[in-house]
Amino acid sequence: MARSSPPTSNTPETxxxxxxxxRILRAAIDVFAQNGYFxxxxxxxxxxxxxxxxxxxxxxxxKEDLLITIFREHTRSFLQSLQTQLATVRGADERLRxxxxxxxxxxxxxxxxxxxxxxxxxxxxxxxxxxxxxxxxDYLNMLRDIVVNGQSEGTFRRNLHPQLVAxxxxxxxDEMTTSWILSEKEYALTDQxxxxxxxxxxxxx
Amino acid sequence: MARSSPPTSNTPETxxxxxxxxRILRAAIDVFAQNGYFxxxxxxxxxxxxxxxxxxxxxxxxKEDLLITIFREHTRSFLQSLQTQLATVRGADERLRxxxxxxxxxxxxxxxxxxxxxxxxxxxxxxxxxxxxxxxxDYLNMLRDIVVNGQSEGTFRRNLHPQLVAxxxxxxxDEMTTSWILSEKEYALTDQxxxxxxxxxxxxx
Amino acid sequence: MARSSPPTSNTPETxxxxxxxxRILRAAIDVFAQNGYFxxxxxxxxxxxxxxxxxxxxxxxxKEDLLITIFREHTRSFLQSLQTQLATVRGADERLRxxxxxxxxxxxxxxxxxxxxxxxxxxxxxxxxxxxxxxxxDYLNMLRDIVVNGQSEGTFRRNLHPQLVAxxxxxxxDEMTTSWILSEKEYALTDQxxxxxxxxxxxxx
Amino acid sequence: MARSSPPTSNTPETxxxxxxxxRILRAAIDVFAQNGYFxxxxxxxxxxxxxxxxxxxxxxxxKEDLLITIFREHTRSFLQSLQTQLATVRGADERLRxxxxxxxxxxxxxxxxxxxxxxxxxxxxxxxxxxxxxxxxDYLNMLRDIVVNGQSEGTFRRNLHPQLVAxxxxxxxDEMTTSWILSEKEYALTDQxxxxxxxxxxxxx
DNA sequence: GATGAATGAGGATTCATTCAT
DNA sequence: AATGAATGAATCCTCATTCAT
Numbered sequence: 069m070a071r072s073s074p075p076t077s078n079t080p081e082t083x084x085x086x087x088x089x090x091r092i093l094r095a096a097i098d099v100f101a102q103n104g105y106f107x108x109x110x111x112x113x114x115x116x117x118x119x120x121x122x123x124x125x126x127x128x129x130x131k132e133d134l135l136i137t138i139f140r141e142h143t144r145s146f147l148q149s150l151q152t153q154l155a156t157v158r159g160a161d162e163r164l165r166x167x168x169x170x171x172x173x174x175x176x177x178x179x180x181x182x183x184x185x186x187x188x189x190x191x192x193x194x195x196x197x198x199x200x201x202x203x204x205x206d207y208l209n210m211l212r213d214i215v216v217n218g219q220s221e222g223t224f225r226r227n228l229h230p231q232l233v234a235x236x237x238x239x240x241x242d243e244m245t246t247s248w249i250l251s252e253k254e255y256a257l258t259d260q261x262x263x264x265x266x267x268x269x270x271x272x273x
Numbered sequence: 274m275a276r277s278s279p280p281t282s283n284t285p286e287t288x289x290x291x292x293x294x295x296r297i298l299r300a301a302i303d304v305f306a307q308n309g310y311f312x313x314x315x316x317x318x319x320x321x322x323x324x325x326x327x328x329x330x331x332x333x334x335x336k337e338d339l340l341i342t343i344f345r346e347h348t349r350s351f352l353q354s355l356q357t358q359l360a361t362v363r364g365a366d367e368r369l370r371x372x373x374x375x376x377x378x379x380x381x382x383x384x385x386x387x388x389x390x391x392x393x394x395x396x397x398x399x400x401x402x403x404x405x406x407x408x409x410x411d412y413l414n415m416l417r418d419i420v421v422n423g424q425s426e427g428t429f430r431r432n433l434h435p436q437l438v439a440x441x442x443x444x445x446x447d448e449m450t451t452s453w454i455l456s457e458k459e460y461a462l463t464d465q466x467x468x469x470x471x472x473x474x475x476x477x478x
Numbered sequence: 479m480a481r482s483s484p485p486t487s488n489t490p491e492t493x494x495x496x497x498x499x500x501r502i503l504r505a506a507i508d509v510f511a512q513n514g515y516f517x518x519x520x521x522x523x524x525x526x527x528x529x530x531x532x533x534x535x536x537x538x539x540x541k542e543d544l545l546i547t548i549f550r551e552h553t554r555s556f557l558q559s560l561q562t563q564l565a566t567v568r569g570a571d572e573r574l575r576x577x578x579x580x581x582x583x584x585x586x587x588x589x590x591x592x593x594x595x596x597x598x599x600x601x602x603x604x605x606x607x608x609x610x611x612x613x614x615x616d617y618l619n620m621l622r623d624i625v626v627n628g629q630s631e632g633t634f635r636r637n638l639h640p641q642l643v644a645x646x647x648x649x650x651x652d653e654m655t656t657s658w659i660l661s662e663k664e665y666a667l668t669d670q671x672x673x674x675x676x677x678x679x680x681x682x683x
Numbered sequence: 684m685a686r687s688s689p690p691t692s693n694t695p696e697t698x699x700x701x702x703x704x705x706r707i708l709r710a711a712i713d714v715f716a717q718n719g720y721f722x723x724x725x726x727x728x729x730x731x732x733x734x735x736x737x738x739x740x741x742x743x744x745x746k747e748d749l750l751i752t753i754f755r756e757h758t759r760s761f762l763q764s765l766q767t768q769l770a771t772v773r774g775a776d777e778r779l780r781x782x783x784x785x786x787x788x789x790x791x792x793x794x795x796x797x798x799x800x801x802x803x804x805x806x807x808x809x810x811x812x813x814x815x816x817x818x819x820x821d822y823l824n825m826l827r828d829i830v831v832n833g834q835s836e837g838t839f840r841r842n843l844h845p846q847l848v849a850x851x852x853x854x855x856x857d858e859m860t861t862s863w864i865l866s867e868k869e870y871a872l873t874d875q876x877x878x879x880x881x882x883x884x885x886x887x888x
Numbered sequence: 889g890a891t892g893a894a895t896g897a898g899g900a901t902t903c904a905t906t907c908a909t
Numbered sequence: 910a911a912t913g914a915a916t917g918a919a920t921c922c923t924c925a926t927t928c929a930t
Contacts, residue, residue, distance in 0.1 A: 088910095104397035106311045110904055111913095120912040122906075131904065161478070183398060191396040192309035193388060193454070200455050215477070224477045232449075232468050233477065239448025240441040247440055249398070250405050263437050271476025272420070272429045272438065273366070293894095315921060325895045330922065498889095514807035516721045520925060521892095530891045532927075541925065571888070593808060601806040602719035603798060603864070610865050625887070634887045642859075642878050643887065649858025650851040657850055659808070660815050673847050681886025682830070682839045682848065683776070703915095725900060735916045740901070 089127045091117040093141070096134040101183035105135060105191055136198075139189050142181060143203035146174055150210065160218025161269055164237070167211060168268075169261045171241045176257030179249065186246045208234045233268075240264055294332045296322040298346075301339040306388035310340060310396055341403075344394050347386060348408040351379055355415065365423025366474055369442070372416060373473075374466040376446045381462030384454065391451045413439045445469055499537045501527040503551070506544040511593035515545060515601055546608075549599050552591060553613035556584055560620065570628025571679055574647070577621060578678075579671040581651045586667030589659065596656045618644045643678075650674055704742045706732040708756075711749040716798035720750060720806055751813075754804050757796060758818035761789055765825065775833025776884055779852070782826060783883075784876040786856045791872030794864065801861045823849045848883075855879055 086094070095116030099108045110131055114121045128134050150170050157163050175182040190196055211234035218224035244264065248257045291299070300321030304313045315336055319326045333339050355375050362368050380387040395401055416439035423429035449469065453462045496504070505526030509518045520541055524531045538544050560580050567573050585592040600606055621644035628634035654674065658667045701709070710731030714723045725746055729736045743749050765785050772778050790797040805811055826849035833839035859879065863872045 101398075104399070106396070109902090114913095121904090121914095122912055123910085125905070126910070164477075187395060187398055187401060190392060191311070193306070193392055194309070196392060196451070197455055200452075218477070225475070228472055228477065229468055232465060233472060235448050235452055236445045236469065236472055239444040239446070241444070242448060243440050243444025244437075246401070247405075250402055260437060263434055264441065267433055267438060267441055267476070268472075269477050270430075271472070271478075272369075272423065272433065272474050273476075314919095319896095326897095326921085327895060327923075328893085331893070336921070511808075514809070516806070519923090524892095531893095531925090532891055533889085535926070536889070574887075597805060597808055597811060600802060601721070603716070603802055604719070606802060606861070607865055610862075628887065635885070638882055638887065639878055642875060643882060645858050645862055646855040646879065646882055649854040649856070651854070652858060653850050653854025654847075656811070657815075660812055670847060673844060674851065677843055677848060677851055677886070678882075679887050680840070681882070681888075682779075682833065682843065682884050683886075724898095729917095736900085736918095737902075737916060738914080741914070746900070 088117070088119055088123065092119065092124055092127055093134070093138060097138055097180050097184050100135065100138075100188045101180035105131075105188045135184075135188065135195075138181075138184060139199060140203065142185070143207070146170075147203065147206055147210070149174075150207075154210075154214075160214055160221060160223045161265075163214045164218075164268065165261070165265045167214065168237070168241065168265050169258060172244065172257045172261050175245045176248065182245055182249055186242070186249055208238060211237055237268060240268070293322070293324055293328065297324065297329055297332055298339070298343060302343055302383075302385045302389050305340065305343075305393045306385035310336075310393045340389075340393065343386075343389055344404060345408070347390070348412070351375075352408065352411055352415070354379075355412075359415075359419075365419055365426060365428045366470075368419045369423070369473065370466070370470045372419065373442070373446065373470050374463060377449065377462045377466050377469075380450045381453065387450055387454055391447070391454055413443060416442055442473060445473070498527070498529055498533065502529065502534055502537055503544070503548060507548055507588075507590050507594050510545065510548075510598045511590035515541075515598040545594075545598065545605075548591075548594060549609060550613065552595070553617070556580075557613065557616055557620070559584075560617075564620075564624075570624055570631060570633045571675075573624045574628070574678065575671070575675045577624065578647070578651065578675050579668060582654065582667045582671050585655045586658065592655055592659055596652070596659055618648060621647055647678060650678070703732070703734055703738065707734065707739055707742055708749070708753060712753055712793075712795045712799050715750065715753075715803045716795035720746075720803045750799075750803065750810075753796075753799055754814060755818065757800070758814075758822070761785075762818065762821055762825070764789075765822075769825075769829075775829055775836060775838045776880075778829045779833070779883065780876070780880045782829065783852070783856065783880050784873060787859065787872045787876050790860045791863065797860055797864055801857070801864055823853060826852055852883060855883070 092113065095113045096108075099113045099116055102108075103112070108131070110124060111121050113134070114124055117124075124134075128137065150167060153166050153170055154163055157166050175185060189199060208231070212230045215224060215228075215230040215233045219226050219230065241264070244260055245257065248255070297318065300318045301313075304318045304321055307313075308317070313336070315329060316326050318339070319329055322329075329339075333342065355372060358371050358375055359368055362371050380390065394404060413436070417435045420429060420433075420435040420438045424431050424435065446469070449465055450462065453460070502523065505523045506518075509523045509526055512518075513522070518541070520534060521531050523544070524534055527534075534544075538547060560577060563576050563580055564573055567576050585595065599609060618641070622640045625634060625638075625640040625643045629636050629640065651674070654670055655667065658665070707728065710728045711723075714728045714731055717723075718727070723746070725739060726736050728749070729739055732739075739749075743752065765782060768781050768785055769778055772781050790800060804814060823846070827845045830839060830843075830845040830848045834841050834845065856879070859875055860872065863870070
């Protein structure tokens with residue numbers, strides 16, 4: 069059932085330089101962000117991608133598969149680039165700053181994607197479970213590892229539960245992103261990276 | 274249009290000791306939590322409340338009104354009890370602890386309600402905007418005021434933006450709640466209150 | 479089943495001087511005329527009559543019975559007054575003028591009633607059959623008798639089928655009434671009586 | 684919004700030699716005539732047309748659009764054929780006979796269509812207004828013009844208001860048609876054409 | 889007689905998905 | 910591979926009617 073991969077085609081269909089599959093995913097992100105997953109019509113996505121309704125089913129298993137694929141692919145690429153960036157940095161506190169910045173930069177770059185990520189992917193318990201068990205867990209583990217390492221190397225206090233700290237950081241970043249999406253003011257999400265890192269590292273006192 | 278009030282009736286209908294209106298709301302919370310808002314059937318809610326389908330429309334304007342009402346009433350009561358509790362406490366750090374504890378206790382008490390709050394109420398941008406502008410904004414303001422006061426009285430550092438700190442705290446609590454809902458392990462949400470307060474107040478370093 | 483008669487009551491309930499039964503019928507005429515039979519709500523009629531919804535069912539068998547009763551009672555009274563008027567007149571042509579005038583006067587006096595008569599009573603074949611077999615048939619017979627008498631007494635030509643002439647006259651009056659209802663101009667329906675009589679009696683040539 | 688046109692298809696779908704659109708309209712006429720507009724179920728129409736329920740919505744905007752389309756298309760074609768026939772005839776009286784015959788022939792040919800035309804299209808003031816302002820007005824104008832011409836050429840008396848005569852003729856034809864629909868006897872509607880023309884032209888005297 | 893809260897049957901419409909071309 | 914016409918399941922809500930008070 070779960071397909072989410074292109075039909076064998078070496079004819080790189082182009083439409084502003086992207087493959088049909090890409091165009092469909094992009095259109096899905098935009099339509100989901102615009103109308104919400106449940107109110108999004110497959111035919112709208114097809115129109116946005118410049119393909120026939122039926123064509124979507126050659127590349128994806130259906131509406132739900134679109135949402136899952138969007139999530140999977142973006143999270144995967146997010147985690148990879150995060151890993152790459154972390155590999156170049158020493159020191160738990162600096163690594164934390166990098167992670168924070170990376171989160172805000174990535175989501176702050178594409179509002180529609182952020183909307184899908186912050187809103188649409190969370191429309192049901194089923195979805196949240198699904199995601200929190202896989203990719204999100206990986207992300208939380210990466211954050212937790214930073215904390216664990218910080219504690220080992222003596223940079224961070226040892227009396228905080230690393231898993232809890234990881235969730236806390238994720239929660240902060242998540243809320244900042246959601247708040248940014250909902251804000252009527254235009255501002256760069258990344259600008260908050262330093263204050264957040266400062267708060268997490270030093271605390272209020 | 275928005276009704277959300279009972280037909281004039283002073284016959285306190287009972288069914289496990291609650292009015293029809295209460296029973297409908299309770300059933301709605303459970304069904305929304307179980308199936309998600311979009312997949313919840315009004316007829317299921319009616320069955321759960323032990324009333325006819327049409328009866329729901331005597332008390333509410335429709336499915337959407339149920340969701341909105343659940344949110345409104347619970348947030349209102351949440352904010353009131355928070356205010357009451359804060360009134361008895363001096364010291365910004367202690368007030369913060371109270372707020373954190375109150376948040377976790379309230380949501381940790383009723384899993385279905387927490388699911389509705391964490392998941393169903395966020396199923397679309399429209400909803401999130403709606404809510405974040407009203408009651409949620411009030412809540413954030415209360416948190417922010419604690420920070421502002423803490424800074425005035427010298428308890429808290431002055432180089433953190435209070436609004437950002439408020440959002441960060443909300444984000445942490447929010448994530449803890451969501452994580453608790455999704456967890457397969459059984460644990461008391463409140464147990465995390467101290468660690469969270471500790472992190473926020475003292476930081477990682 | 480078919481009730482359409484008041485519950486035994488000698489307490490002449492008053493509301494602007496009319497009995498509950500009258501008020502309900504009047505409200506029904508107005509609401510039917512305003513919204514059409516199918517879109518008319520029984521609760522609207524009740525409100526218009528100043529009674530509770532359920533009260534209507536003490537006097538009538540239901541929504542349909544209201545419509546039927548309106549028709550029956552008004553047609554009956556119409557036919558009676560027509561008979562009374564005809565009794566005083568001699569000469570087929572003069573009797574015809576009287577009938578024409580009476581039709582236009584009666585309907586031209588109460589627009590809501592006219593709307594119910596011209597529009598709502600004709601919303602289905604079933605209704606039209608029902609009515610055309612009873613009261614409407616009586617009316618057509620009265621018109622036909624005028625023609626027959628006119629032919630017997632030598633006033634009218636004999637080579638026209640009386641039944642057809644009766645229907646034709648009815649058709650003309652009916653169309654004039656409908657046209658009057660739909661007209662945006664304000665004019666007295668009765669004003670057309672002479673022209674109509676002239677046309678029917680003398681013809682176009 | 685108002686669609687009433689086929690999805691682009693040049694595959695002339697056949698089912699007893701007619702397109703889907705035609706079959707739907709035909710089924711609608713029959714079902715409306717059988718049960719009345721309000722009691723007609725869209726699913727019945729679909730079944731009658733041999734298509735799925737949803738297919739109707741590819742060709743029409745809904746139940747109401749079906750009724751309107753039936754009216755529009757049949758009236759249009761009626762008016763065109765009338766015009767064609769009138770073009771070949773001289774003399775106001777003869778033209779009038781042609782119009783009368785055409786009206787009765789057209790409706791007398793298809794009982795279901797006549798039922799829809801005489802009954803269902805008149806189920807509410809709104810509809811009657813709608814129709815009486817457009818196509819019906821055109822028809823009345825054609826009849827009026829015949830009268831006006833007859834008066835100009837000296838064939839018809841000048842002391843009758845042409846508009847009133849037009850309405851009267853329409854009323855007669857309308858009533859004859861309704862009466863024919865409701866009649867339990869089988870007879871050809873057209874057979875009454877001569878008597879009607881005779882009455883209108885010569886009058887009763 | 890009067891009330892009006894409660895009932896629950898009933899149906900138009902949408903839209904994800906299929907499949908013949 | 911691509912199309913898009915066709916499908917038909919699925920559900921919210923209305924409102925005539927009932928009946929306990």
